[in-house]
Amino acid sequence: MNELILEMRGVRVDRETRKNILNIERFSLARGELAAVVGPNGAGKSTLLQTVNLLHPYQGEIRLFGDDVLQQDKVGLRRRCSMVFQETLLLKETVLANVAYPLKFRGLAPDEAARLAEKTLTDFHCSHLAARQARSLSGGEAQRVCIARALVTEPELLLLDEPFAALDAATRLKMIEEIRQVAEAREIAVLLVSHNFADVLHFAGRAIVMFNGSIVQDDKPEAVMRRPVNEQTARLAGVDNIIPCCVEQEGQDRFIKLANGIRFLYHGEVSGPVSACCLPSDALYLREERTLRQEEPWVEIVGLVERVVPGLGTYQILVEFGGQMLYARVPRHYAAGKINVADTIKLVFNPVEAHIV
Ligand SMILES: Nc1ncnc2c1ncn2[C@@H]1O[C@H](COP(=O)(O)OP(=O)(O)OP(=O)(O)O)[C@@H](O)[C@H]1O
Numbered sequence: 001m002n003e004l005i006l007e008m009r010g011v012r013v014d015r016e017t018r019k020n021i022l023n024i025e026r027f028s029l030a031r032g033e034l035a036a037v038v039g040p041n042g043a044g045k046s047t048l049l050q051t052v053n054l055l056h057p058y059q060g061e062i063r064l065f066g067d068d069v070l071q072q073d074k075v076g077l078r079r080r081c082s083m084v085f086q087e088t089l090l091l092k093e094t095v096l097a098n099v100a101y102p103l104k105f106r107g108l109a110p111d112e113a114a115r116l117a118e119k120t121l122t123d124f125h126c127s128h129l130a131a132r133q134a135r136s137l138s139g140g141e142a143q144r145v146c147i148a149r150a151l152v153t154e155p156e157l158l159l160l161d162e163p164f165a166a167l168d169a170a171t172r173l174k175m176i177e178e179i180r181q182v183a184e185a186r187e188i189a190v191l192l193v194s195h196n197f198a199d200v201l202h203f204a205g206r207a208i209v210m211f212n213g214s215i216v217q218d219d220k221p222e223a224v225m226r227r228p229v230n231e232q233t234a235r236l237a238g239v240d241n242i243i244p245c246c247v248e249q250e251g252q253d254r255f256i257k258l259a260n261g262i263r264f265l266y267h268g269e270v271s272g273p274v275s276a277c278c279l280p281s282d283a284l285y286l287r288e289e290r291t292l293r294q295e296e297p298w299v300e301i302v303g304l305v306e307r308v309v310p311g312l313g314t315y316q317i318l319v320e321f322g323g324q325m326l327y328a329r330v331p332r333h334y335a336a337g338k339i340n341v342a343d344t345i346k347l348v349f350n351p352v353e354a355h356i357v
Pocket residue numbers: 015016017018021039040041042043044045046047048
């Protein structure tokens with residue numbers, strides 16, 4: 001089994017004014033594992049990272065690098081971790097001095113600290129910024145320097161609290177990819193808080209979904225997207241079709257009923273009350289695009305085209321059926337110039353792709 005970098009058992013964080021800001025039954029992270037933490041505002045994501053970074057008093061057990069935090073020198077353990085925040089907390093000094101600072105703090109000679117800082121700036125493609133005053137940097141540059149400063153100490157655990165939120169999409173993706181490569185090469189375990197599920201899919205092998213201080217789902221990002229644990233998670237993961245539905249029980253069988261009398265046999269699990277049917281737009285096909293085999297239980301939806309949104313590779317078609325809106329992704333060569341607003345359109349899906357929440 002992979003060496004565990006972080007283990008949490010029955011960890012609770014309370015405040016004077018609020019109990020259970022964090023309530024983690026069990027959680028662990030292995031060396032080199034890349035995990036993303038997602039959840040709505042106030043779910044406890046930052047509290048989780050800060051608690052792991054030993055900034056909050058807690059009840060329960062936290063082990064870092066195999067050691068119980070309460071039995072160990074916290075400074076020593078914290079030095080093996082680095083944390084980056086959404087705000088770029090840089091000192092009023094040069095970039096080089098900022099990146100060298102954590103090394104000097106650890107007692108390295110100034111020359112050696114500067115040498116390692118320069119190397120890290122080069123590794124992280126910002127050596128050209130070394131002599132600049134940190135306060136004069138753009139948001140993207142400053143965040144890049146913060147990441148370099150976090151990596152200069154060669155941490156074993158990197159905690160990233162939404163550091164990319166203010167960056168443009170291209171810079172964000174580039175930085176995420178670079179951090180992923182560095183983390184993989186150096187076997188750094190990473191916990192990344194993000195509100196952007198596309199970033200999560202790019203970066204992490206595991207998505208941790210939090211609500212009200214607790215972890216409600218811990219799975220591969222694609223599994224969270226295709227089989228979200230509840231409707232809110234489906235929205236967080238960007239599931240584009242979350243259609244109100246009801247369940248009809250007939251003997252052993254369960255049928256899902258959507259608008260317009262559309263009804264299909266459901267083979268998945270149903271636990272607790274049902275609010276909606278998640279149907280990713282890539283599970284919907286144009287009727288004409290698909291050769292339907294008799295043995296496959298395809299469900300047909302007839303609707304009216306409301307909008308056609310051009311895209312690279314696929315067009316997004318917004319379809320109205322029985323008062324419901326549905327997004328479908330259609331290959332460009334089927335859609336461009338052929339599907340127009342107010343057209344009647346036939347879509348099909350295989351019920352195995354539907355997921356009930
Ligand atoms: N000092 C405090 N006293 C009382 N409540 C607090 C305190 N600090 C945080 N909280 C509450 O704890 C909850 C979790 O906060 P946290 O910042 O961890 O959430 P988050 O998931 O990171 O949110 P966001 O996505 O908005 O950054 C919130 O409801 C917040 O208001």
